[in-house]
Amino acid sequence: MSGLPGAGPQAPRVPNVPAVPNVLSIAGSDPSGGAGIQADLKSIAACGGYGMAAITALTAQNTRGVSGVHVPPAAFLTEQLEAVAADVRLDAVKIGMLANVEVVHAVGAWLEELRAGGAAAGTDDGARLPAVVLDPVLVATSGDRLSESGSVAALRQLLPLADLVTPNLAELAALRGRPVATGWAEALEQARELSAGYGVLVLAKGGHLAGKDCPDALVGPDGVLLEVPGVRVDTPNTHGTGCSLSSALATLFARTGDWARALVLAKAWLRGALEASGQLEVGGGHGPVHHFAALWSGGGVPREEASLGSWWDGIADLRASIDGLGFIRELRDGTLARADFEHYLAQDALYLQTYGRTLSQASALAPDLAAQRFWAESAHGCMVSELTLHQGRLELADGALPAVAPSATTTGYLNHLQAAAASGSYPVLAAALLPCFWLYQDIGTRLAAANRPDHPYADWLAMYSSLEFDEATRRAIGWVQAAADTARPAELEAMRTAFRESSRWELEFFDQRAPQASPRARESAGVAADL
Numbered sequence: 001m002s003g004l005p006g007a008g009p010q011a012p013r014v015p016n017v018p019a020v021p022n023v024l025s026i027a028g029s030d031p032s033g034g035a036g037i038q039a040d041l042k043s044i045a046a047c048g049g050y051g052m053a054a055i056t057a058l059t060a061q062n063t064r065g066v067s068g069v070h071v072p073p074a075a076f077l078t079e080q081l082e083a084v085a086a087d088v089r090l091d092a093v094k095i096g097m098l099a100n101v102e103v104v105h106a107v108g109a110w111l112e113e114l115r116a117g118g119a120a121a122g123t124d125d126g127a128r129l130p131a132v133v134l135d136p137v138l139v140a141t142s143g144d145r146l147s148e149s150g151s152v153a154a155l156r157q158l159l160p161l162a163d164l165v166t167p168n169l170a171e172l173a174a175l176r177g178r179p180v181a182t183g184w185a186e187a188l189e190q191a192r193e194l195s196a197g198y199g200v201l202v203l204a205k206g207g208h209l210a211g212k213d214c215p216d217a218l219v220g221p222d223g224v225l226l227e228v229p230g231v232r233v234d235t236p237n238t239h240g241t242g243c244s245l246s247s248a249l250a251t252l253f254a255r256t257g258d259w260a261r262a263l264v265l266a267k268a269w270l271r272g273a274l275e276a277s278g279q280l281e282v283g284g285g286h287g288p289v290h291h292f293a294a295l296w297s298g299g300g301v302p303r304e305e306a307s308l309g310s311w312w313d314g315i316a317d318l319r320a321s322i323d324g325l326g327f328i329r330e331l332r333d334g335t336l337a338r339a340d341f342e343h344y345l346a347q348d349a350l351y352l353q354t355y356g357r358t359l360s361q362a363s364a365l366a367p368d369l370a371a372q373r374f375w376a377e378s379a380h381g382c383m384v385s386e387l388t389l390h391q392g393r394l395e396l397a398d399g400a401l402p403a404v405a406p407s408a409t410t411t412g413y414l415n416h417l418q419a420a421a422a423s424g425s426y427p428v429l430a431a432a433l434l435p436c437f438w439l440y441q442d443i444g445t446r447l448a449a450a451n452r453p454d455h456p457y458a459d460w461l462a463m464y465s466s467l468e469f470d471e472a473t474r475r476a477i478g479w480v481q482a483a484a485d486t487a488r489p490a491e492l493e494a495m496r497t498a499f500r501e502s503s504r505w506e507l508e509f510f511d512q513r514a515p516q517a518s519p520r521a522r523e524s525a526g527v528a529a530d531l
């Protein structure tokens with residue numbers, strides 16, 4: 001999930017990753033402090049950046065609604081932008097409320113100039129260009145218009161100058177000239193069309209969906225690149241969530257150089273800010289989120305070591321070793337000897353029985369109902385779908401397990417999982433369980449390209465590249481990320497260690513071959529010789 005390419009025409013920025021990135025917000029002012037530049041400056045600071053603001057409009061608003069908008073001459077906005085850019089290295093730019101066509105054009109002209117300047121300085125690889133996040137603000141949470149209706153066409157022209165655009169459902173529909181999506185799948189399709197049409201990475205946001213889920217997804221021209229699940233926080237305090245998220249993304253991308261990682265961190269931070277919003281007492285309508293909740297409670301800025309993207313990068317060596325195994329190559333080509341495949345399946349069936357138990361233990365230890373349900377559903381999927389596939393392949397009666405002894409590798413891996421369960425730490429156990437989702441989904445998806453109706457292992461390839469398994473993996477990543485976000489340093493370290501250790505066992509597990517036994521011995525061990 002790391003290293004997602006920007007879909008925009010600019011080369012993905014390979015930043016020097018400044019310790020404290022300079023982030024410029026080009027947005028309107030909200031005097032009640034929950035949205036606009038006020039929210040942006042707080043979000044940038046909370047996420048570890050140095051915030052700056054060029055004001056596009058003054059609004060008179062509070063948590064209940066907008067009563068007035070004053071737009072200074074567009075030429076003065078240009079003057080602000082030029083003053084900042086002439087002096088300060090810009091690592092990221094977040095663009096928010098642009099009230100009319102003149103203002104949109106002023107920002108577009110400045111961005112073009114910035115690019116031309118970068119190209120003239122020989123930085124056509126984009127190395128010194130700031131990452132640009134465009135939040136196409138049209139309507140406030142209160143329902144009041146913040147941009148003249150004629151600005152939508154001008155905003156579309158701005159899209160190719162951005163790296164990432166973050167519309168809510170209504171803004172996405174307006175940019176596409178479509179009715180507002182009524183479901184998540186429809187929103188993702190509109191986002192894909194927008195990305196393909198304008199060459200920009202799109203963040204589809206689920207804040208306005210009905211129901212308890214609040215997912216966000218990075219979408220490119222070919223579809224979803226990363227979906228981050230989210231459970232809706234039950235609060236009226238959603239004023240400025242879009243502003244806060246987009247400036248957090250700009251800041252975290254400048255810090256990490258990775259949109260996927262930036263999204264995972266930003267969403268976790270925003271969830272904490274929403275959850276803590278009740279601690280503030282600001283107005284009687286839709287109140288602001290608590291931007292500094294994590295900082296004030298000692299959590300500090302979002303931690304790189306808690307990002308699952310960095311965990312995934314941290315096992316790159318193990319993933320490369322798995323890809324290099326003869327077993328995997330032969331499985332893909334369909335040349336893997338049946339005996340080896342059956343041996344692997346028999347060991348995996350034994351593994352799944354105990355893996356299912358530890359999934360149930362994660363459910364038992366889970367901190368809330370939603371997580372409890374997820375792990376219980378996963379235990380069911382493991383015991384029913386996966387184990388049934390293995391039993392069918394091994395021609396075992398329903399409920400029977402292969403009559404073979406677990407190999408040293410199977411025993412070692414299961415001991416590791418059971419130790420994680422016995423630690424009593426839900427985060428550590430969840431982290432230990434994750435590689436069995438993530439590595440299989442990753443391998444399954446890549447091997448699926450080799451699948452064909454006559455492939456001898458077509459059913460195995462189909463299971464691990466299925467949409468259902470993909471979805472289960474995304475959700476598992478989301479739950480482990482949620483646990484990592486709130487883990488104390490020592491527990492986080494234990495989670496990372498457990499995750500890597502399970503990944504190492506996965507490598508060993510794939511490296512098992514059938515013992516060179518006589519057919520009679522194999523038969524007596526319960527594996528039919530003619531399979």
Ligand SMILES: Nc1ncnc2c1ncn2[C@@H]1O[C@H](COP(=O)(O)OP(=O)(O)O)[C@@H](O)[C@H]1O
Nearest residue numbers: 168205206207208214216232233238241242245
């Ligand atoms: N009640 C909520 N609980 C959790 N996340 C939320 C909630 N409302 C909005 N979000 C998140 O806030 C961000 C802004 O989303 P959205 O409300 O769709 O955009 P906007 O503020 O631009 O209208 C998204 O990451 C969304 O998932």
Ligand SMILES: Cc1ncc(COP(=O)(O)O)c(N)n1
Nearest residue numbers: 028035036140240241242243
């Ligand atoms: C100046 C200004 N800019 C943007 C918003 C939108 O806020 P939200 O993030 O809730 O969509 C706002 N209410 N005021």
